[in-house]
Structures are given as structure tokens and as C-alpha cells.
Amino acid sequence: MRRVATGLLLAMAALFLFARTQTGVHPAWGYVQAFAEAAMVGGLADWFAVTALFRHPLGLPIPHTAIIPRNKDRIGDTLAVFLRTHFLTPSVVARRMHAIDIAGALGRWLAEPSGAASATRLRYGASRLAADILESLDPERLGGMVRGALSGQLRRLDVAPLVGQALEAAIADGRHVPLLDGIIRWAAKVLEANEHLVRAMVHERSGAIMRWTGLDETLSSKIIDGLDKLIRDMADDPAHPLRAKAEEGLARLAHDLQHDPDTQAKVAAFKDELLDNPALADWWQGMWERMRGAMLRAVRDPDALLGGRLGEAMAQLGTTLQEDPLLGRTINRFARRAAVGAASDYGDAIVRLVSDTIRGWDAATITLRLENAVGRDLQYIRINGTLVGGSVGVLLHAIEAAL
Incomplete structure (x- = not known):
């Protein structure tokens, strides 16, 4: 032109x-x-x-x-003021939201995910939008933000009393017994796999006469047989004294976790050391990449995402949203209040973003x-x-x- x-x-x-x-x-x-x-x-x-x-x-x-x-x-400033005055005021947002049936639209979409063409377009449009958003976000920065938020919450959380209460409840209900049984089975496997280490240790610490006469082998066998019998007795006898000692130690640990400041301080120090460990950060980054990849695969295939039991549950929820007027009004009221609250609380920040963006050009x-x-x-x-x-x-x- x-x-x-x-x-x-x-x-x-x-x-x-x-x-x-x-x-x-x-x-x-x-x-x-x-x-x-x-x-x-x-x-x-x-x-x-x-x-x-x-x-x-x-x-x-x-x-x-x-x-x-x-x-x-x-x-930029004039455009921001115009947006704030005519679009992002609570009264305007509330008036517009009154005309929108969020619950009904969501219910129809969930109840008929493969039905009308508009629902299909909405589903695939939402799928593409979600995929584009996930791909556009910086994965390292987003993963760091999520990791930082989780780490901050964990640092503020007093873990010891929670673990102590959970352990105390498990002991009271007898849920600790499978744990002890598992430890005993693990000890038996460890002993079986490391018999050669026991024999080597006894052989090295034995004198020349014992090694010459073969008594070191006999002593090693006696030690291994004794340990094996002890483990079998603990596995077969729920009232074995060592099991009782272990249960007593668990009960004392549960009490100390809830009431002993020194134990709580040790748990807190261990928690902080664990959170500061670079290996944990690497593990979380790998976990986040797998989670992000799974979310991308899911949103790219909305038919697969809505298949199976998940699809049935979502369809049932959609039917309930359409047939229950009280639930629909509650959801619409919540959505309206959320939108009005967002406009009231973040309207200035949104228009400031517009103004600052134009200033930055x-x-x-x-x-x-x-x-x-x-x-x-x-x-x-x-x-x-x-x-x-x-x-x-x-x-x-x-x-x-x-x-």
C-alpha cells in the first residue's frame, strides 16, 4: 500500500x-x-x-x-489509565461476570468431551494453549521457582513433631510391625550376602596358631550361625526381647521427636543439610523435567487425557455441575468473586505492567x-x-x- x-x-x-x-x-x-x-x-x-x-x-x-x-x-501511561478505568474496575468485571455461566459451560464441556464441535474446539484450543504456555516458560527458571517455593515451605515446617506424632500413632495401631519385619528380613539378606566379609575379618584378626589349626573358620561359622539364629528367632517370635527393645526405642524416639529440643534441633539440622545438598537439587530438576514432559504429553493429547476412569470421573462431575443449581451458583459466585478480587488487588499491577512494558520499548x-x-x-x-x-x-x- x-x-x-x-x-x-x-x-x-x-x-x-x-x-x-x-x-x-x-x-x-x-x-x-x-x-x-x-x-x-x-x-x-x-x-x-x-x-x-x-x-x-x-x-x-x-x-x-x-x-x-x-x-x-x-x-503507555494513558493506555494504562484507560485500561484501569474502563476494564479492570471491580464494578465492570462483576457486571461482565454476572452474564457468564462458568459452571454451566464447564459442566457441558466435562460431560460431553467428545460431543459438539464447539466443545471439541474448546478442548483442543485449551490443550494447545496449555502446551504453548508450558513450552514458552523457561523450564529451568520455572523449576527453580517451584523448587524455591517448596524449599521455603519445608524450611519453615517443623518436621520433628509431625514425624513423632505419625510414629506414635503407627506404634499405637501396630503399623510399625511390618516395618520391623522388613528390617529383620533386610538384616538376614545383608548377613547372607556378606558372610565372606565376616570370615575375612575373623581370619585377619586371628593369630597364626588359630589360622594354622583352622579355628578361625570354625569361629567365623559359629558367629555367622549365631547371628543367623538370632535373626530367625526375631522373625519367628513377636515377643522376642530384641524386638521389644526395638519397639521401646521407637516409642522413645517418637516421644523425643515431639518433646525433646535436642532431638528436634538434630532433625532440623539434618533437614536443612538435606535441602542444601546439590544432589537433591539435581534430583528435583530431573523430577521436574519428567513432570513437565508428562504434562506436555498429556495436554498435547486431550483425548487420551480424558480417557479411562479420569474421563468418566470428569464426565460425572460435568453432569453434576449442570444438574445441581446450588453447586452451579456457588461456583459462579466463587469465579465472580475471584475475578473481582483479582481486578481489585492486581488491577494496578496489570496496568503498571502495560505502562512499564511500553516504556521499556x-x-x-x-x-x-x-x-x-x-x-x-x-x-x-x-x-x-x-x-x-x-x-x-x-x-x-x-x-x-x-x-
């Missing part, structure tokens, strides 16, 4: 020059010359006006030109974006100015000829 508008202006200049050479041939050429002359004036004037909005015409620092680049900060960026946003209409102004100017020139020439 720039080329069309500029080409029309050049055509008027050529027509003007040609008409000047034909003025004595016929009176009509006077009208043609007047049209072309006035069209050039109108086209040049509108070219100057359009160009002056965005830059200095011909690069000359003419006063009151390059209006938008010079006033971009004021434009360089003059060339905002000029290009606004010029492209207005687009072809700017060039139509130039074309219309050329044609209207020419028409006015013909009218003036006609009046002059009549007088």
Missing part, C-alpha cells in the same frame, strides 16, 4: 508536467493540470502528516514530528508495532488525500473559470 500511495503521487506529478505542456491545446487540459497540481499538494500534505506521526519526514528534525516516538511514555520498536497495527489505513489516508485534493483543485479551477 505504501508503493500504491507513492506511485499515485508520482503519477500525479507526471500528469501535472504533461498537462502543463498541453495547456494551449484544449481548455480541458487546464482542469487536468489543476487536478494533478492539487492532488500533489494533498498527497504530499497527507504523506507529511502520516510520516510525522512515526518519524521525522526525510530525516529532518522538523518541530512536532515523530510524535509517537517522542511521546511513547505518555501513550525503544522508539523504533513502538513505531514499527503501531504502524503495522494501523496498517493499510495509513496509506489509504495518503491515497484519499491525493484524490480529494485533486477534486478540490478541479472545483477551484471551475470556479475560477466561471468568474
Whole structure:
């Protein structure tokens, strides 16, 4: 469109020059010359006006030109105030939210995930939107933010009393017995797998006479057999004294976790040391990448996501949302209050984001974006100015000829 508008202006200049050479041939050429002359004036004037909005015409620092680049900060502030005044006020948001049935729309979508074309478009649109959001966010930064939030919550959490209460409740209900049985089975496997270490230790600590007579092997076998019998007795006898000692130790640990400051301090120090361990950060980063990958795979395939029991549960929830008016009103009221609260609490922050973003743009960026946003209409102004100017020139020439 720039080329069309500029080409029309050049055509008027050529027509003007040609008409000047034909003025004595016929009176009509006077009208043609007047049209072309006035069209050039109108086209040049509108070219100057359009160009002056965005830059200095011909690069000359003419006063009151390059209006938008010079006033971009004021434009950003004005736009932010306009948004805050007319869009992000609680009354406007509440009025708009009253006309929206959030619960009904959600219920229809959940109850018929594969039904109407609009529901299908909504599902796939929401899927693409969620995927685009997940892909656009910096995975390392987002993972660091989530890890930092979890780490902060864990650092503020007093873990020892919670663990102590859970352990005390488990002992009272007998849920610690499988744990002891598991420890005993683990001890039996460890002894079986490390018999050679016991024999090697006894052999190294035995004297030359014991090794010469083979008593070290006999002693090693006795030690291993004794330990094995002890473990089997503990596994077979729930009332074994060592099991009783272990239960007593667990009960004492549960009490100390809840009431002993030294034990609580040790648990807190261990927790902080664990949270500061780089290996935990690496583990969490890998876990976050797997979670993010799973979420991306899920949102990219909404049919698979809504299949199976999850799909059935969501369909049932959708039916309930449509058939229970009290639940629907409650959800709509919650959504309305949430939107109004967000507008009230974060409206200033949102408009400040708009203002600060525009302030952060360089003059060339905002000029290009606004010029492209207005687009072809700017060039139509130039074309219309050329044609209207020419028409006015013909009218003036006609009046002059009549007088």
C-alpha cells in the first residue's frame, strides 16, 4: 500500500508536467493540470502528516514530528489509565461476570468431551494453549521457582513433631510391625550376602596358631550361625526381647521427636543439610523435567487425557455441575468473586505492567508495532488525500473559470 500511495503521487506529478505542456491545446487540459497540481499538494500534505506521526519526514528534525516516538511514555501511561478505568474496575468485571455461566459451560464441556464441535474446539484450543504456555516458560527458571517455593515451605515446617506424632500413632495401631519385619528380613539378606566379609575379618584378626589349626573358620561359622539364629528367632517370635527393645526405642524416639529440643534441633539440622545438598537439587530438576514432559504429553493429547476412569470421573462431575443449581451458583459466585478480587488487588499491577512494558520499548520498536497495527489505513489516508485534493483543485479551477 505504501508503493500504491507513492506511485499515485508520482503519477500525479507526471500528469501535472504533461498537462502543463498541453495547456494551449484544449481548455480541458487546464482542469487536468489543476487536478494533478492539487492532488500533489494533498498527497504530499497527507504523506507529511502520516510520516510525522512515526518519524521525522526525510530525516529532518522538523518541530512536532515523530510524535509517537517522542511521546511513547505518555501513550503507555494513558493506555494504562484507560485500561484501569474502563476494564479492570471491580464494578465492570462483576457486571461482565454476572452474564457468564462458568459452571454451566464447564459442566457441558466435562460431560460431553467428545460431543459438539464447539466443545471439541474448546478442548483442543485449551490443550494447545496449555502446551504453548508450558513450552514458552523457561523450564529451568520455572523449576527453580517451584523448587524455591517448596524449599521455603519445608524450611519453615517443623518436621520433628509431625514425624513423632505419625510414629506414635503407627506404634499405637501396630503399623510399625511390618516395618520391623522388613528390617529383620533386610538384616538376614545383608548377613547372607556378606558372610565372606565376616570370615575375612575373623581370619585377619586371628593369630597364626588359630589360622594354622583352622579355628578361625570354625569361629567365623559359629558367629555367622549365631547371628543367623538370632535373626530367625526375631522373625519367628513377636515377643522376642530384641524386638521389644526395638519397639521401646521407637516409642522413645517418637516421644523425643515431639518433646525433646535436642532431638528436634538434630532433625532440623539434618533437614536443612538435606535441602542444601546439590544432589537433591539435581534430583528435583530431573523430577521436574519428567513432570513437565508428562504434562506436555498429556495436554498435547486431550483425548487420551480424558480417557479411562479420569474421563468418566470428569464426565460425572460435568453432569453434576449442570444438574445441581446450588453447586452451579456457588461456583459462579466463587469465579465472580475471584475475578473481582483479582481486578481489585492486581488491577494496578496489570496496568503498571502495560505502562512499564511500553516504556521499556525503544522508539523504533513502538513505531514499527503501531504502524503495522494501523496498517493499510495509513496509506489509504495518503491515497484519499491525493484524490480529494485533486477534486478540490478541479472545483477551484471551475470556479475560477466561471468568474
